[in-house]
Amino acid sequence: MHSPVTLLLELGLILTVLSVLGAVARRLTLSPVPLYLLAGLALGEGGIAPVPAAGEFVETGAAIGVVLLLLTLGLQFSLTEFTGSLRRHVPSALADLVLNAVPGAVTGWILGLDAIGILALAGATYVSSSGMVARLLADLRRLGNRETPAILSVLVMEDFAMAAYLPLLAVLASGGPWWQAVLGVAAAVGAMLAAFTASYRWGHHLGRLLSHPDAEQLMLRVLGLTLIVAALAELVHASAAVGAFLVGLSLTGETADRARAVLSPLRDLFSAIFFLAIGLSIRPDELVPLLPAALALSAVTAATKLVTGQYAARRDQVGPRGQMRAGTVLVVRGEFSIVIIGLVGTMHDALAPLVITYVFVLAIAGPLLTRLAGAAPLRLHKGHHR
Amino acid sequence: MDVTEVLLPGVGLRYEFTNHEGDRVGIVAERTGDFELVVYVGGDPDEGRPVVRLNSEEADAVAEILGAPRIAERFADLTKEVPGLLSGQIEVRSTSPYANLPLGRTRARTRTGASIVAIVRGEDVIASPKPDEVLRAGDVLVVIGTREGIAGVDQIIQG
Numbered sequence: 296m297h298s299p300v301t302l303l304l305e306l307g308l309i310l311t312v313l314s315v316l317g318a319v320a321r322r323l324t325l326s327p328v329p330l331y332l333l334a335g336l337a338l339g340e341g342g343i344a345p346v347p348a349a350g351e352f353v354e355t356g357a358a359i360g361v362v363l364l365l366l367t368l369g370l371q372f373s374l375t376e377f378t379g380s381l382r383r384h385v386p387s388a389l390a391d392l393v394l395n396a397v398p399g400a401v402t403g404w405i406l407g408l409d410a411i412g413i414l415a416l417a418g419a420t421y422v423s424s425s426g427m428v429a430r431l432l433a434d435l436r437r438l439g440n441r442e443t444p445a446i447l448s449v450l451v452m453e454d455f456a457m458a459a460y461l462p463l464l465a466v467l468a469s470g471g472p473w474w475q476a477v478l479g480v481a482a483a484v485g486a487m488l489a490a491f492t493a494s495y496r497w498g499h500h501l502g503r504l505l506s507h508p509d510a511e512q513l514m515l516r517v518l519g520l521t522l523i524v525a526a527l528a529e530l531v532h533a534s535a536a537v538g539a540f541l542v543g544l545s546l547t548g549e550t551a552d553r554a555r556a557v558l559s560p561l562r563d564l565f566s567a568i569f570f571l572a573i574g575l576s577i578r579p580d581e582l583v584p585l586l587p588a589a590l591a592l593s594a595v596t597a598a599t600k601l602v603t604g605q606y607a608a609r610r611d612q613v614g615p616r617g618q619m620r621a622g623t624v625l626v627v628r629g630e631f632s633i634v635i636i637g638l639v640g641t642m643h644d645a646l647a648p649l650v651i652t653y654v655f656v657l658a659i660a661g662p663l664l665t666r667l668a669g670a671a672p673l674r675l676h677k678g679h680h681r
Numbered sequence: 682m683d684v685t686e687v688l689l690p691g692v693g694l695r696y697e698f699t700n701h702e703g704d705r706v707g708i709v710a711e712r713t714g715d716f717e718l719v720v721y722v723g724g725d726p727d728e729g730r731p732v733v734r735l736n737s738e739e740a741d742a743v744a745e746i747l748g749a750p751r752i753a754e755r756f757a758d759l760t761k762e763v764p765g766l767l768s769g770q771i772e773v774r775s776t777s778p779y780a781n782l783p784l785g786r787t788r789a790r791t792r793t794g795a796s797i798v799a800i801v802r803g804e805d806v807i808a809s810p811k812p813d814e815v816l817r818a819g820d821v822l823v824v825i826g827t828r829e830g831i832a833g834v835d836q837i838i839q840g
Contacts, residue, residue: 376690382764429691438692439707439719439729447690552712617727669728 305349309338313567324434324666326427326658328629331567332651335574336582353572360569361637362525362539363562364630365461366517368425369543370551370558372454374491380448387445387607388452394599396421402592403646411467412643415635418460419650420596424629424658425450431624431662435669442617445607446624457631458487458540461638465534468639482531490541502550514557517546534638566630573633573651581648589652597657597664600625616668623668627661628654716740768823769831770801771838775818778840785812793833795826 312334320327380388399420403413428450432438466479493501505516521542528538546554604622613621636650687695693711700706705721707729714737719729735743773780779787790796800807800814801821807814816822822838824831 371691373690376688379688380690425691432692436717436719436731437729438689438709438711438717439695439731441721441727441729443692444687444689444695447692451690613727614725616725620728 301348302352306352309334309349309353309571313571317567323662324431325662326424326627326629327567328424328427328570328633329655329658331570332574332633332655335571336577336579337574338571339575339577339579350575353568353575356565356568357572357637358535358569359522360562360565360567360572361536361634362521363558364566364569364634365536365540366521366543367555367558367562368454368457369540370546370555372451372458372544373547377451377455380451384445384448384452384607384610387449387603387610388456390606391449391453391600391603392421392456394603395596398592398595398599402588406588406645406649408643408646411464411639412646414464414467415639415643415646416650418464418635419628419632419653420592422453422457422628422631422635423450423600423625424627424631424661425454427627427629427658427662428624431627431665435666437620437624437669440617440620441611442604442608442613442621445611445613446604446621449603449607449625458544459484461540461634462487462534462537464635465537465638469534479531486528486537486541487544490545493545501545502548505546506550506553510553510557513550513553514561517542517554517558518561536634536638569637570630570633573637573647577648577651581644582652585645585649585652589649589656592649593653593656593660596628597626597660619668620665623661623665625661626657626664628657713737714740765827766825767828767831768798768825769835771822771824771831771835773816773818773820773822773838776840777816777818777838779816779838780818782816783812784810784814784816787816787834787837789824789834789837792837793826793830795824795830795834797822797834798825799823 313331316330316334317327319325320330396417400413400417402420403416406412408416428446432443432446437443462484463480466476469476469479505513505520507513507516521539524542525535525538528541529535543551601619601622604625605618608618608621632650632654636647639646682698682700685697687697689695689709691712693709693713696708696710698706707719707721709717709719711717716735716737716739718732718735720732721728722730784797784800787797798809799822800810800816801823802817802819822834824834826834
């Protein structure tokens with residue numbers, strides 16, 4: 296039993312370090328995720344400054360972090376936007392899925408992972424970091440660009456694919472006999488459909504039940520309901536994250552917008568702790584043997600995302616430079632690749648270190664690439680004018 | 682003037698139009714209530730050059746200065762849900778055959794299928810106007826319907 300002084304001190308130091316790293320990332324328009332992972336590596340077992348007292352809190356915080364990440368993902372999902380994207384960009388979404396999931400699956404197969412490991416790695420290379428892409432678009436002032444709707448449509452479809460993928464993976468990863476897996480998948484898919492129907496038909500009722508003019512009340516109600524549903528989902532082996540995602544999906548309209556606003560500081564805090572915890576769970580020396588594989592996978596899937604984005608933008612009649620911007624901005628991977636690793640846990644020795652290195656590379660390379668794609672000819676253009 | 686409306690999933694909407702001088706202008710209306718004004722100039726036709734960002738309060742002030750009632754925006758949600766459904770604004774000019782006549786006399790919905798869902802009169806908005814509402818010169822009608830339907834109402838009103 297550690298004294299509260301050590302706990303508070305260690306936590307305070309951790310948060311201070313995270314805030315400094317986050318500020319650095321923000322300044323450079325990079326994703327903070329790789330820096331948080333790095334902090335976790337440094338603080339963990341075999342790292343430079345272990346933090347034994349804060350371990351229990353970090354573990355609990357990490358579980359809440361996943362729940363909040365998925366809740367806010369569900370909150371920003373809107374059926375209208377999804378059907379709108381569906382009308383134009385089904386081929387883009389299919390290209391995205393095939394081009395980016397296959398390299399992950401093949402790598403998993405080469406590394407000798409089992410079916411669940413292969414599925415997890417395919418998911419980790421498939422899903423772009425929608426949060427980071429949205430932030431990049433805003434920071435680089437590209438929201439008005441013509442390629443932007445295509446990019447955002449691809450992201451919406453990815454989010455939707457995650458809605459089917461995460462419960463499937465969670466159930467498969469929880470193990471047990473085959474009938475339990477089938478039952479779990481059926482329950483998860485059923486709950487997903489129910490949540491969609493509920494949000495479509497009675498979303499406003501749920502919204503009325505939860506919404507309250509007072510921000511504190513709104514936060515407590517949404518958070519309370521989410522954690523209860525998350526616990527129930529965990530109970531039926533469908534993963535807490537999936538339960539939280541369902542709650543997010545079934546909230547719509549103004550309640551969803553307000554809930555997102557009040558919950559995002561909490562989400563930022565706990566998701567930072569989640570990334571830290573993932574870093575903590577890995578010994579730095581485990582990363583080294585997987586470095587070549589991670590680098591190769593990063594290079595291949597950066598190229599495939601580039602092609603995906605170019606293809607999607609071309610479908611919207613965007614010119615070559617816009618296609619390049621669209622392709623590069625999608626390269627960044629982040630929170631959801633890590634969530635996937637969180638779901639399958641430590642059952643695969645190679646998987647977590649591989650994906651951590653992979654996310655680390657692309658979370659830094661992606662934003663840099665897209666800056667280059669946007670900036671270089673722009674400077675040329677300015678020179679031309681002045 | 683044709684204003685194109687493009688959905689930006691997760692972000693909001695982008696409106697785009699070409700002004701009388703041939704400048705192409707885009708307005709990004711974010712869900713958060715912020716607005717960004719961009720112009721498309723230079724070598725890359727797809728790249729918007731950011732001009733200015735406005736928060737919702739500033740946007741309201743600018744809208745008031747420009748005198749444009751932002752009523753159509755309130756119907757944007759509706760038109761988004763049904764493919765092919767658009768909203769448009771039609772001004773009743775003093776030369777219109779229906780100025781100073783009741784709205785019902787236009788038989789706009791019977792003839793075109795498009796509905797007049799609101800009348801903007803100066804600072805006031807008459808939502809769901811009844812057929813006996815008398816149209817006045819300067820009124821702006823907010824119409825919802827298909828592209829052809831809205832064009833039809835425009836023809837009827839302009840005479």
